[in-house]
Every structure is written in structure tokens, then in C-alpha cells.
Amino acid sequence: MKSKQDSLEYTDKVDRLAYLYELDNQDHIDLYFGDEAGFPLNMNVPYGWQFADEPIRILPQRGKQVNVLGFMKSTGDQVHTVSKEGTMKAEFVVEAINSWRRGLRKPTVLVLDNARIHHSKLVKDCLAGWESENLYVFFLPAYSPHLNRIERLWLKAKQRWLKPTDYADLATLKAALAEIWAGFGDTFRVAFN
Numbered sequence: 001m002k003s004k005q006d007s008l009e010y011t012d013k014v015d016r017l018a019y020l021y022e023l024d025n026q027d028h029i030d031l032y033f034g035d036e037a038g039f040p041l042n043m044n045v046p047y048g049w050q051f052a053d054e055p056i057r058i059l060p061q062r063g064k065q066v067n068v069l070g071f072m073k074s075t076g077d078q079v080h081t082v083s084k085e086g087t088m089k090a091e092f093v094v095e096a097i098n099s100w101r102r103g104l105r106k107p108t109v110l111v112l113d114n115a116r117i118h119h120s121k122l123v124k125d126c127l128a129g130w131e132s133e134n135l136y137v138f139f140l141p142a143y144s145p146h147l148n149r150i151e152r153l154w155l156k157a158k159q160r161w162l163k164p165t166d167y168a169d170l171a172t173l174k175a176a177l178a179e180i181w182a183g184f185g186d187t188f189r190v191a192f193n
Helices: 007-025 090-101 121-132 150-161 170-182
Strands: 030-040 065-073 079-084 108-112 135-139
Touching (some): 065 090, 079 170
Parallel strands (some): 108 135
């Protein structure tokens, strides 16, 4: 992916992101990272073990998944999520941002990747209105998922926090995800260096 990056844009945006971290650390702004993730019923198993006499069966259920749009504080101790079955469209993203921003108390920067949905006409049409209410959107450089801190949340949820039994059916998966989001910051944490 590095070969597809514009090195000048990348350097500029990394420097600007460092400045945003500094403003956040000085409590001048709140810095959040936003992104979407899909949690399909055909679970991700990065590792596992079982007792020799205890078989584990997981039946694949293709096509069913919970899609989540999340906004995570840069410190990794707060998250706001909205879940949906089916395809996420620009209208859903705008509604979710509008709902989330009502709870903001000071100037806030929302860091987003360059997914097509984030650059839709509907989202672009909302940017000026959000800025007038002290919500600013900062787009990461292209092909830089490593700069989006919420990616680590999705990874931990999929590889560490969800258990094989959570994939029994869609209702069970939704309940397990709701438990993770409700316990985020206490029971479930993401640490950054």
C-alpha cells in the first residue's frame, strides 16, 4: 500500500495529526477516530484450542453480519457505536454523526479514513454545518489504516473479546457486541503507546 501513497500528503497529514494529538493532550479539543466494521457470523479464528475429547462445531452462516459505525476517543477509553444489519450508506453515516455530535461539549475533530462513503456528496454537504457547531472532520492520508486508532478496537473485538459461542446466531452476536461497547473503557480497553 505504501507504493500507492502520496509521500508529501502522507507526511503533511501525519504532522497535522501529531498536532491534533497535542491539542487533545492539552485539553483544547476532543479527538475521536471513526470507522465502520463488519462482524459476520462466519467468525474470525486467529487461534484456538480445545480438549481432545471435546469437539467444537461452528456452522458457517454466510451473508449475516452486524455492521458497526464507531467513534472512539483518541485515548481509547470511550466509544460510541451504532449498529445496523445490511449495507451502510451515507444517510446512515450522517444520521449517526448527527446523533453522536449532540453530546459533544467542546471543539471536536473526527478522524476518518478515505472510504468512499466518507467522501459522499451527502457527507460533504454536511461538513460546513458541522464545522459551524465545532465538529471538524480530518481525513487520513490514503492507504493508512495504521493511523486510525479505532482499527485496533475492531481487531481486539474480533480476535480477543468475542468468544466462539457469541457466533451462535445474529441475536447472540448483537448481545455480545452490546456488552463489549457497554463495558468499553472498563472491562474492555485499548491501550496506545
